[in-house]
Amino acid sequence: MIIVKGGVTAPRGFLANGVKAGIKESGKKDLALIYSEVQAVCAASFTTNSFSASPVKVSKDHLKSRFHQAIIVNSGNANCANGRDGDKKAALMAGYIAQTMALEPGEVLVASTGIIGRPLPVSRIERAIPSLVSGVSRSGGGAFAEAIMTTDTVRKEFVVKVKIGHSTVTIGGACKGVGMIYPEMKVARHATLLCFITTDADISKKMLEKALSGAVEESFNMISVDGDMSTNDSCMVMANGLAGNRPIRRAGHDYDLFIGGLKYLATELAKMIARDGEGATKLVEIEVSGAASLSDARRAARKISTSNLLKCCIFGEDPNWGRVVAACGSSGIRIDPDRVDVFLGEIKALSNGTIAKGYDKEKARKYFREKDVKIRVSLKLGRHSAVAWTCDFSKEYVEINSEYST
Amino acid sequence: MIIVKGGVTAPRGFLANGVKAGIKESGKKDLALIYSEVQAVCAASFTTNSFSASPVKVSKDHLKSRFHQAIIVNSGNANCANGRDGDKKAALMAGYIAQTMALEPGEVLVASTGIIGRPLPVSRIERAIPSLVSGVSRSGGGAFAEAIMTTDTVRKEFVVKVKIGHSTVTIGGACKGVGMIYPEMKVARHATLLCFITTDADISKKMLEKALSGAVEESFNMISVDGDMSTNDSCMVMANGLAGNRPIRRAGHDYDLFIGGLKYLATELAKMIARDGEGATKLVEIEVSGAASLSDARRAARKISTSNLLKCCIFGEDPNWGRVVAACGSSGIRIDPDRVDVFLGEIKALSNGTIAKGYDKEKARKYFREKDVKIRVSLKLGRHSAVAWTCDFSKEYVEINSEYST
Numbered sequence: 001m002i003i004v005k006g007g008v009t010a011p012r013g014f015l016a017n018g019v020k021a022g023i024k025e026s027g028k029k030d031l032a033l034i035y036s037e038v039q040a041v042c043a044a045s046f047t048t049n050s051f052s053a054s055p056v057k058v059s060k061d062h063l064k065s066r067f068h069q070a071i072i073v074n075s076g077n078a079n080c081a082n083g084r085d086g087d088k089k090a091a092l093m094a095g096y097i098a099q100t101m102a103l104e105p106g107e108v109l110v111a112s113t114g115i116i117g118r119p120l121p122v123s124r125i126e127r128a129i130p131s132l133v134s135g136v137s138r139s140g141g142g143a144f145a146e147a148i149m150t151t152d153t154v155r156k157e158f159v160v161k162v163k164i165g166h167s168t169v170t171i172g173g174a175c176k177g178v179g180m181i182y183p184e185m186k187v188a189r190h191a192t193l194l195c196f197i198t199t200d201a202d203i204s205k206k207m208l209e210k211a212l213s214g215a216v217e218e219s220f221n222m223i224s225v226d227g228d229m230s231t232n233d234s235c236m237v238m239a240n241g242l243a244g245n246r247p248i249r250r251a252g253h254d255y256d257l258f259i260g261g262l263k264y265l266a267t268e269l270a271k272m273i274a275r276d277g278e279g280a281t282k283l284v285e286i287e288v289s290g291a292a293s294l295s296d297a298r299r300a301a302r303k304i305s306t307s308n309l310l311k312c313c314i315f316g317e318d319p320n321w322g323r324v325v326a327a328c329g330s331s332g333i334r335i336d337p338d339r340v341d342v343f344l345g346e347i348k349a350l351s352n353g354t355i356a357k358g359y360d361k362e363k364a365r366k367y368f369r370e371k372d373v374k375i376r377v378s379l380k381l382g383r384h385s386a387v388a389w390t391c392d393f394s395k396e397y398v399e400i401n402s403e404y405s406t
Numbered sequence: 407m408i409i410v411k412g413g414v415t416a417p418r419g420f421l422a423n424g425v426k427a428g429i430k431e432s433g434k435k436d437l438a439l440i441y442s443e444v445q446a447v448c449a450a451s452f453t454t455n456s457f458s459a460s461p462v463k464v465s466k467d468h469l470k471s472r473f474h475q476a477i478i479v480n481s482g483n484a485n486c487a488n489g490r491d492g493d494k495k496a497a498l499m500a501g502y503i504a505q506t507m508a509l510e511p512g513e514v515l516v517a518s519t520g521i522i523g524r525p526l527p528v529s530r531i532e533r534a535i536p537s538l539v540s541g542v543s544r545s546g547g548g549a550f551a552e553a554i555m556t557t558d559t560v561r562k563e564f565v566v567k568v569k570i571g572h573s574t575v576t577i578g579g580a581c582k583g584v585g586m587i588y589p590e591m592k593v594a595r596h597a598t599l600l601c602f603i604t605t606d607a608d609i610s611k612k613m614l615e616k617a618l619s620g621a622v623e624e625s626f627n628m629i630s631v632d633g634d635m636s637t638n639d640s641c642m643v644m645a646n647g648l649a650g651n652r653p654i655r656r657a658g659h660d661y662d663l664f665i666g667g668l669k670y671l672a673t674e675l676a677k678m679i680a681r682d683g684e685g686a687t688k689l690v691e692i693e694v695s696g697a698a699s700l701s702d703a704r705r706a707a708r709k710i711s712t713s714n715l716l717k718c719c720i721f722g723e724d725p726n727w728g729r730v731v732a733a734c735g736s737s738g739i740r741i742d743p744d745r746v747d748v749f750l751g752e753i754k755a756l757s758n759g760t761i762a763k764g765y766d767k768e769k770a771r772k773y774f775r776e777k778d779v780k781i782r783v784s785l786k787l788g789r790h791s792a793v794a795w796t797c798d799f800s801k802e803y804v805e806i807n808s809e810y811s812t
Contacts, residue, residue, distance in 0.1 A: 051735030051743050051759075081731050083744070083760030116728025117761055180715055180732065226714040227633070228729070229736035308632040308714065309586055309807055316808025322522025323634070325487050326586065329457030330635035337457050338489070353457075354489030355523055395801035401715055402722025 001261055007141030007157030010172035011200035012242035013037040016140040018147025021128035023114070023121055024076035029147035031128050032073040033097065034196055035136050039067035040240035041205040042109065043212040045185040045220075047233035053080035054090035054120075055110040056234060062094060065106035066205070071196060071236055072097050072132075073148050074125060075176070077114040078192060080231040089122040096129045111234045113150055113176065113192040145174040148194055151400055152178050156272040162261035164201070164254050167245035171261050173197040175235075175269045179278040179401060181225035182306065183233045185216050192230040193220055195269060201258055202241035203248040211259045212237050219266035222298070222388045225277035226397070227306040237262075271389055278400045280391030284314055287376045288328075289385035296333035297386035300377065303331035304388070311393030314373055319364035321349045321375075328377055341378040344368070407667055413547030413563030416578035417606035418648035419443040422546040424553025427534035429520070429527055430482035435553035437534050438479040440602055441507065441542050445473035446646035447611035448515065449618040451591040451626075453639035459486035460496035460526075461516040462640060468500065471512035472611070477602060477642055478503050478538075479554050480531060481582070483520040484598060486637040495528040502535045517640045519556055519582065519598040551580040554600055557806055558584050562678040568667035570607070570660050573651035577667050579603040581641075581675045585684040585807060587631035588712065589639045591622055598636040599626055601675060607664055608647035609654040617665045618643050625672035628704070628794045631683035632803070633712040643668075680795040685802030690720055693782045694734075695791035702739035703792035706783065709737035710794070717799030720779055725770035727755045727781075734783055747784040750774070 009016050014036055021031040044063055046056050072093050079086045094108035112120070145155040159172045175195035183193050216235055248254050275283040286304045291297035304310065307327035313320040324342050329335060342350035345367045349359050415422050420442055427437040450469055452462050478499050485492045500514040518526070551561040565578045581601035589599050609617070622641055654660050681689040692710045697703035710716065713733035719726040730748055735741060748756035751773045755765050773779070
């Protein structure tokens, strides 16, 4: 596996673009498009929020098509809690692209991100369609990644190349999302995290769904910025087969190579989201090992990663690891408090439930000054482990989110 | 029911005190005592955190005694994650009081609050015991309420008087806690919310446990400051029978009068905690009505009350009610999105899942400037409802918690 620069247009046959449609009050780019020159199979994972946004509903419906060729995305408006008007407008977005690019509406997927409960200015989108479509290009991945951003401070793109047989398969991705991040996505049959992955792999729709599900579970579904689950979280992957690899139709070596690449890419993109979390100054990794079950390990890692108190002390560079203990203990998993160890980086803070001998607070404080902070909890009950990622919690987070809708 | 000034020494026969033992680095009062002049029955509700603190373990054990006469409390150190040394020291705290006041150790309950993972300076406690004990008085309720504070900005006390038959029963309470507040306490067989309630009611231990369980479920177990559950949450009630009412031994009219008073007191104390939440500028009440079950109503109300995004926009006085929708939808309860209404005070924002006709954002913005903000979600699915309380989320919260242990 090798890592190269680029984004969603790195795989063969993918074009993209991002333009200004006037949805965002800031006047920045807010409408984006990915287009595959040939038919592609598609899998997607969406939010499990009961109030799923209109684009989520429309995309779930369109996923029934065998093939897809385009994904249209707007930022600046979530098109959520807009009732039937919202559903109609989300369908219109797909319809505009279908009409302009000579596709079936079902071959077009839709995603939105931005404020909830505001009518989508769909006529502005309609007016921007000609320039959006005519401008798609092999070099448009960056414009795409830019146009899907909301409070993100950096573009988030990643590309891996995997050798499968004699072919090189490229997987490219772009994502956005730095607030309302606590995804719990389920493949197609479910941030505002938006992630778009393209690949020229030749893989069946069924195996692509399986690969996406596995990759999302260990990446996006393990990150948190604020513990708030969005109504719009969507992760979509398109595979157009242009790499010419032996077709992947079942589990096996080729599939393992592909999912290895996909997981790596998804994890790197997920970490970019946590690192760029609203107001964040640090990336925090929480590993829970020795759990009695995988679900226990995941639950504890996620619970610790959403502790506001822990995130505040990481912002303050104060190694107050008692908050790790409290959060872990409140996760409802099987724990023997007298066996638990807690490590801050390589520094053992808690040993068998009590302060570790030789624990040096000043050393821990120095470690907390690093940009990447790792915390490990060893439960010593079983062989299961899980890793979650989050960021610290700063005053800027409050500032960003106290005036978002104004 | 009438409300009078005072705290834990308002009911007949209760004395209290609060002194400086040198546990807090600030040098403020940090050791407190409640004493009943006659034997009292006691019920208590403790944290369900797996890492329960040593005082919680000791108090659970001591609750096996039929009667109790004293509760000793320290602030500034949680005595949690201290292993056997912590357990021994918590027992020593009860032992010192028992010895000095000629009680059995099992007749003394213990509670602690403060930082986790620091050895308890029990010799300082031992040195302060004589002045703590000799100073107990009928006017010591205020000193008690002060000595249990950590980052609290105000003392939290409340007293109600209930007429039961020809007798007047007084219930007094004091509590503390403004951070690491997301209690889920279970009666005796489980903050850092600490709450101490005294009453001169004549009531059996069994009925007192039942009353406390009911009162805690609708009050303390419905508040949140930061969604972080403590290892030390404890709510204790002592009833010494000096009111001379007809003894309450079973459910019935007298019990209903008593629990009515207890619930009112517990709710008012719980609201004081939410209002004084770390960095808080507002009290926020979340009501979920029309739920299919009580557990659905409670779960949705608590989920909305822990939304960092919602709490930030309430701090910013920005009526971004889409965050109510997102949080409600992520609670996992039964919802029909197309039937949900959301009210901001009396202002209807969402009607049947879409923006309410005539919704006036400026009016909503004006409402959000009030000190008490009420949000109501009507699910229109059933007849169950629940109310949760929280506070807004300010930059000061981050400031307070980024440097707590230093």
